[in-house]
Amino acid sequence: MDSDNEPKKSKSKTPKTPKESVLKQKSPAEFFAENKNIAGFDNPGKSLYTTVRELVENSLDSAESISELPVVEIIIEEIGKNKFNSMIGLVDRERVDEALYDDFETAKAREKRLAKEARAQELLAKNASLGKKVKEPAAPKGMKGRGDASFYRVTCKDNGRGMPHDDIPNMFGRVLSGTKYGLKQTRGKFGLGAKMALIWSKMSTGLPIEISSSMRGQNFISFCRLDINIHKNIPHVHLHEKRDNKDRWHGAEIHLVIEGNWTTYRSKILHYMRQMAVITPYAQFLFRFISDVSDKNVTIRFSRRTDVMPPVPVETQHHPSSVDLLLIKRLITETSKQNLLHFLQHEFVNIGKSLAERLIGEMGPEFTPKMAVKSLTSQQIVRIHQLFRQAKFDDPSGDCLSPAGEYNLRLGIIKELHPDMVATYAGSAQVFEGHPFIVEAGVSVGGKDVKQGLNIFRFANRIPLLFEQGGDVVTRTAMKRISWNNYKINQTQDKIGVFASIVSTKIPFKGTGKEYIGDDISEIATAVKYAIQQCCIQLKSKIVRKIQAREQQERKRNLSRYIPDATNAIYDVLKEVSQFHALKKRRFEEEDANVLQKVHSRMITKDTLRDMLTQYVEKVDYEMAMEYATQSGVNEAPKEAIYIQALEAEYNFIDFHSSNFVFRLIQ
Numbered sequence: 168m169d170s171d172n173e174p175k176k177s178k179s180k181t182p183k184t185p186k187e188s189v190l191k192q193k194s195p196a197e198f199f200a201e202n203k204n205i206a207g208f209d210n211p212g213k214s215l216y217t218t219v220r221e222l223v224e225n226s227l228d229s230a231e232s233i234s235e236l237p238v239v240e241i242i243i244e245e246i247g248k249n250k251f252n253s254m255i256g257l258v259d260r261e262r263v264d265e266a267l268y269d270d271f272e273t274a275k276a277r278e279k280r281l282a283k284e285a286r287a288q289e290l291l292a293k294n295a296s297l298g299k300k301v302k303e304p305a306a307p308k309g310m311k312g313r314g315d316a317s318f319y320r321v322t323c324k325d326n327g328r329g330m331p332h333d334d335i336p337n338m339f340g341r342v343l344s345g346t347k348y349g350l351k352q353t354r355g356k357f358g359l360g361a362k363m364a365l366i367w368s369k370m371s372t373g374l375p376i377e378i379s380s381s382m383r384g385q386n387f388i389s390f391c392r393l394d395i396n397i398h399k400n401i402p403h404v405h406l407h408e409k410r411d412n413k414d415r416w417h418g419a420e421i422h423l424v425i426e427g428n429w430t431t432y433r434s435k436i437l438h439y440m441r442q443m444a445v446i447t448p449y450a451q452f453l454f455r456f457i458s459d460v461s462d463k464n465v466t467i468r469f470s471r472r473t474d475v476m477p478p479v480p481v482e483t484q485h486h487p488s489s490v491d492l493l494l495i496k497r498l499i500t501e502t503s504k505q506n507l508l509h510f511l512q513h514e515f516v517n518i519g520k521s522l523a524e525r526l527i528g529e530m531g532p533e534f535t536p537k538m539a540v541k542s543l544t545s546q547q548i549v550r551i552h553q554l555f556r557q558a559k560f561d562d563p564s565g566d567c568l569s570p571a572g573e574y575n576l577r578l579g580i581i582k583e584l585h586p587d588m589v590a591t592y593a594g595s596a597q598v599f600e601g602h603p604f605i606v607e608a609g610v611s612v613g614g615k616d617v618k619q620g621l622n623i624f625r626f627a628n629r630i631p632l633l634f635e636q637g638g639d640v641v642t643r644t645a646m647k648r649i650s651w652n653n654y655k656i657n658q659t660q661d662k663i664g665v666f667a668s669i670v671s672t673k674i675p676f677k678g679t680g681k682e683y684i685g686d687d688i689s690e691i692a693t694a695v696k697y698a699i700q701q702c703c704i705q706l707k708s709k710i711v712r713k714i715q716a717r718e719q720q721e722r723k724r725n726l727s728r729y730i731p732d733a734t735n736a737i738y739d740v741l742k743e744v745s746q747f748h749a750l751k752k753r754r755f756e757e758e759d760a761n762v763l764q765k766v767h768s769r770m771i772t773k774d775t776l777r778d779m780l781t782q783y784v785e786k787v788d789y790e791m792a793m794e795y796a797t798q799s800g801v802n803e804a805p806k807e808a809i810y811i812q813a814l815e816a817e818y819n820f821i822d823f824h825s826s827n828f829v830f831r832l833i834q
């Protein structure tokens with residue numbers, strides 16, 4: 168019998184008693200603590216950089232929100248291990264069991280390493296004496312143990328709005344809480360940055376954050392020392408009190424101590440500050456790095472170059488084409504409007520009364536303008552959503568946005584790069600997924616500390632973007648989609664600065680780290696390309712004029728170069744012929760005879776000839792230049808934009824743009 172046909176005995180054992188469920192929950196704070204790289208806290212060095220930028224950006228948002236010209240002071244103080252240990256009350260201990268440590272070296276290994284280093288030094292000295300370029304040898308591996316962390320106290324002080332006393336613990340101790348969630352152009356958005364700095368401080372040093380803050384007209388300063396309960400995502404307040412505010416100071420001052428790495432991120436932090444100064448020339452920044460080793464110290468003051476601040480961005484409503492079902496439901500819950508007509512009219516942009524009525528008519532018979540908006544069923548909300556996706560709406564205007572302005576962008580570029588020439592362009596508002604955005608661009612050629620080739624500077628909502636350059640829409644556009652040759656710019660030889668600043672109510676950053684804007688949104692990619700091209704067109708005409716002026720000079724130089732040889736040759740011939748004439752070997756008539764006579768009697772010499780030729784070259788050159796000028800209509804030097812510094816701040820203005828100038832009309 169085929170055993171396969173035999174019914175098999177079940178091998179399964181009696182089912183186990185159900186295990187305890189493996190389902191777990193995580194708080195947002197726990198999630199971000201475990202995945203801190205997505206918020207820009209990849210390693211100690213990057214964490215120091217991100218902490219600085221989160222604090223600086225909060226300070227700028229805060230000052231600008233009350234139209235105060237920002238004054239921001241940022242101090243990074245290096246704390247040695249001993250000092251750090253004493254701060255946390257830890258007694259320094261001598262090593263006893265040396266072999267236990269990561270950086271332990273046996274005597275033999277040490278001998279080998281020293282010999283290798285000596286050989287490297289010798290080679291270095293030899294190369295230096297031969298005038299060869301010498302590269303510093305890499306720091307010996309394994310000398311710095313993993314545990315040799317560096318600690319820094321970071322302080323950021325501003326003259327901004329400050330914070331309401333009772334809100335401070337949540338603002339700094341609850342992940343995903345903030346005041347910038349509305350539809351508005353701000354640097355901050357996620358309600359995460361300051362909390363990430365605190366989480367990092369908790370993870371690396373265990374020390375709390377300290378916040379002092381006061382709002383305008385407040386007679387007290389709120390002081391709060393807190394850390395965060397990561398498991399529960401709630402602030403853990405150590406001290407929260409009101410202190411005297413004798414000087415009526417307003418603003419915020421934040422202190423925290425974190426692990427970092429100044430050596431590896433020094434240049435990134437300084438670049439960030441420099442670029443922030445470019446895009447925010449109306450702010451004053453003081454940056455200091457303080458260390459026990461005094462020659463490591465850095466103090467840089469980026470002074471204010473203009474008193475004119477871009478207008479404060481305005482909070483706006485959602486565009487109907489940009490909302491999803493959840494958002495419509497939330498707007499219905501939060502609205503103060505009673506009926507559907509008013510809801511549509513007031514909670515969205517670009518829906519006027521008559522369009523709202525037409526939309527309601529189109530929704531179907533069960534919808535009426537007067538129906539209570541809060542009574543809408545889930546299906547009815549889906550219907551509204553469907554119609555929003557299909558109907559045609561005007562694009563949102565860019566009035567709620569606050570671009571840096573050509574004036575500021577240009578000022579910043581000139582101040583920081585000192586280029587030979589620069590062109591700027593401000594595009595008009597455009598739209599992606601219902602969000603308005605504006606692209607401004609600048610292209611410069613030449614300048615100080617600018618390397619050959621493309622130097623790209625990216626800004627999003629007036630934040631400099633320094634990382635992930637490769638995937639960014641601006642980099643890719645500048646490298647791949649602009650034919651620099653067409654504009655007489657040499658992509659590899661010239662020192663080209665490309666600046667692009669994008670502002671929007673929603674910047675489509677890739678990830679929460681605000682590092683770069685992807686290349687996949689065609690509306691943004693097209694606008695970036697157009698803005699850069701517009702700058703290139705302006706530059707091209709300047710470059711062409713420069714080339715023509717140079718060619719003209721060269722032509723003159725070339726002609727002048729032949730004058731001595733031509734003089735010699737002509738004079739030799741004349742002299743020879745004048746001999747014939749004198750000896751009457753050959754007869755010459757009138758004018759010719761006259762000249763030959765003068766050559767013979769030395770009234771015409773080599774010098775006379777040279778002077779006359781020189782005069783002639785000058786004359787021809789002048790005539791050719793005149794002819795060129797009349798043909799091309801250029802009878803003066805190339806025009807340069809002139810910006811006149813405003814004397815007073817805080818007024819309204821309108822900019823008139825033309826390809827040759829920006830004219831600011833102040834009311």
Ligand SMILES: Nc1ncnc2c1ncn2[C@@H]1O[C@H](COP(=O)(O)OP(=O)(O)OP(=O)(O)O)[C@@H](O)[C@H]1O
Nearest residue numbers: 225229338345346355356357358359360361362419
């Ligand atoms: N220097 C400051 N002055 C005034 N308010 C501040 C300051 N720093 C932080 N805040 C307040 O704390 C809130 C939380 O800041 P946090 O940096 O965590 O998030 P965010 O700036 O809103 O968004 P993002 O995570 O995108 O930076 C801010 O929304 C702001 O209201």
